[in-house]
Amino acid sequence: RAELPTYTMQQVSEHDNLINGIWVSYKEGVYNITDFVRKHPGGQSKIMMAAGGSIDPFWMIFANHQTDEILVLLESMRIGNLRSEDVYKHKDEDIYDPYALEPVRNQMLHINGKKPFCAEPPPPMLVKNFITPKEVFYVRNHLPVPYIDEENYELELAAEEKTMKTFNIEDIKKYPQHTITSAIMCGGNRRSEMGAEKPLKGLSWNVGAIGNASWTGAKLSDVLRDLGVKEEDYNHIQFEGMDIDPSGVPYGASIPISKALDPRADVLLAYKMNGEDIPLDHGYPLRVIVPGVVGARNVKWVNRIILSKNESPSQFQQNDYKGFSPSINWDNVDFKTAPAIQEMPVTSAICCPQKDEKITVAKDGTIPVKGYAWSGGGKKIIRVDVTADQGETWHIAELVAQDPDAKEGRHYAWTLWSLNLPVDKMKKSVEIWVKAVDSQYNTQPESFKNIWNLRGFLCNAYHKVKVNLG
Numbered sequence: 352r353a354e355l356p357t358y359t360m361q362q363v364s365e366h367d368n369l370i371n372g373i374w375v376s377y378k379e380g381v382y383n384i385t386d387f388v389r390k391h392p393g394g395q396s397k398i399m400m401a402a403g404g405s406i407d408p409f410w411m412i413f414a415n416h417q418t419d420e421i422l423v424l425l426e427s428m429r430i431g432n433l434r435s436e437d438v439y440k441h442k443d444e445d446i447y448d449p450y451a452l453e454p455v456r457n458q459m460l461h462i463n464g465k466k467p468f469c470a471e472p473p474p475p476m477l478v479k480n481f482i483t484p485k486e487v488f489y490v491r492n493h494l495p496v497p498y499i500d501e502e503n504y505e506l507e508l509a510a511e512e513k514t515m516k517t518f519n520i521e522d523i524k525k526y527p528q529h530t531i532t533s534a535i536m537c538g539g540n541r542r543s544e545m546g547a548e549k550p551l552k553g554l555s556w557n558v559g560a561i562g563n564a565s566w567t568g569a570k571l572s573d574v575l576r577d578l579g580v581k582e583e584d585y586n587h588i589q590f591e592g593m594d595i596d597p598s599g600v601p602y603g604a605s606i607p608i609s610k611a612l613d614p615r616a617d618v619l620l621a622y623k624m625n626g627e628d629i630p631l632d633h634g635y636p637l638r639v640i641v642p643g644v645v646g647a648r649n650v651k652w653v654n655r656i657i658l659s660k661n662e663s664p665s666q667f668q669q670n671d672y673k674g675f676s677p678s679i680n681w682d683n684v685d686f687k688t689a690p691a692i693q694e695m696p697v698t699s700a701i702c703c704p705q706k707d708e709k710i711t712v713a714k715d716g717t718i719p720v721k722g723y724a725w726s727g728g729g730k731k732i733i734r735v736d737v738t739a740d741q742g743e744t745w746h747i748a749e750l751v752a753q754d755p756d757a758k759e760g761r762h763y764a765w766t767l768w769s770l771n772l773p774v775d776k777m778k779k780s781v782e783i784w785v786k787a788v789d790s791q792y793n794t795q796p797e798s799f800k801n802i803w804n805l806r807g808f809l810c811n812a813y814h815k816v817k818v819n820l821g
């Protein structure tokens with residue numbers, strides 16, 4: 352290899368596109384992989400992550416590349432040697448950081464946690480579209496995003512310990528295709544408001560840990576019927592994700608078997624979000640959608656489904672995502688005493704204006720107010736009430752967007768609402784309150800004080816936003 356020219360890392364980095372050509376370095380070698388990127392078995396986008404740089408750190412994680420065959424292939428593309436001081440030196444964090452290869456995320460998301468990645472959009476972005484674009488959809492990961500090997504992806508369906516069947520994506524796509532619009536909301540959405548009442552433990556979400564998307568996939572009930580699964584034989588159905596913790600335990604959750612088998616519950620094994628492959632952060636290549644149920648049960652990257660007498664043993668089912676009395680604290684909490692959260696209570700939020708915003712009062716004495724409302728279990732939002740005077744007068748918002756295709760009892764999408772809210776012009780500031788009412792006439796509690804719980808779940812008190820009038 353001595354006859355080949357020597358390059359600097361700077362020169363390699365100039366070759367990160369198709370015009371200049373695509374180069375990478377590996378150990379002491381420099382390679383021109385321009386023609387190969389198209390043919391990369393793991394997909395062009397994956398290999399392009401290393402374009403113009405060193406592939407060493409990537410191969411530490413995707414250790415499946417370190418075979419003789421691949422090394423010979425790489426050597427066939429060698430064009431030079433890397434200047435010795437530029438050769439990649441492994442840092443400990445490369446070896447141990449399973450987050451080094453997370454997908455690129457939209458800059459405008461507000462990050463609540465980097466590793467695992469948790470982020471939400473600014474509230475005004477939420478109400479711009481009835482269907483939340485993927486770039487705007489909040490992300491809640493509990494673990495590193497798993498590495499997906501598309502070609503070898505398999506979903507296993509088991510009855511307790513015993514495998515009944517394995518499926519690849521094509522097998523799932525053979526079932527009748529269903530598309531539903533469903534919001535997914537984190538059990539901790541609006542936690543920051545509950546935390547302001549009294550300190551608690553959990554990510555400090557504002558109102559953005561919710562998104563409304565269309566989901567396409569096979570009905571879980573069709574798949575289970577096909578296998579002759581009977582409701583009497585089991586109590587729960589467990590889902591496992593491909594994201595695993597350092598001890599090898601995957602993310603997991605479960606729902607009652609009755610829900611999984613009910614075709615009207617619309618539980619999906621979804622492979623599309625908003626008509627496209629589900630983005631990596633949202634569960635590619637397959638995700639369970641349990642409409643009307645807390646986000647935590649909508650398991651992403653699902654590769655194992657287990658019919659069982661028991662709920663998922665996962666800590667996210669057993670010791671998290673549960674609600675408690677305001678008097679229960681970290682010294683006396685016994686997680687076994689509360690059921691896992693499933694269907695969510697009715698909630699609503701004001702997205703425009705935002706807290707402390709300065710608003711010009713219109714000639715007619717009103718200010719424009721917009722937000723969303725949603726209830727769990729397929730219950731429809733029937734009314735949204737808004738006040739600017741602590742409830743002396745309530746104004747009924749217009750429900751500007753609801754799912755036109757939703758059938759009775761299957762309203763899984765959110766409702767967007769808006770109104771021009773009359774305010775007292777003489778005041779320097781007003782506090783806007785909102786509450787929603789669902790089709791069972793459930794409504795929201797007025798304050799967080801008496802629904803406070805130590806982990807900050809089910810934060811559905813009136814949303815109150817103080818704004819300045821100008």
Ligand code: MTE
Nearest residue numbers: 489490491492493537592602646647650651
């Ligand atoms: N599935 C897996 N495999 N791993 C996870 O960390 N997080 C859950 C759920 N499904 C999670 C998961 C939680 S708590 C929520 S709120 C939603 O996914 C978030 O979905 P999103 O990131 O697509 O918005």
Ligand code: MO
Nearest residue numbers: 537538646647
């Ligand atoms: Mo969540």
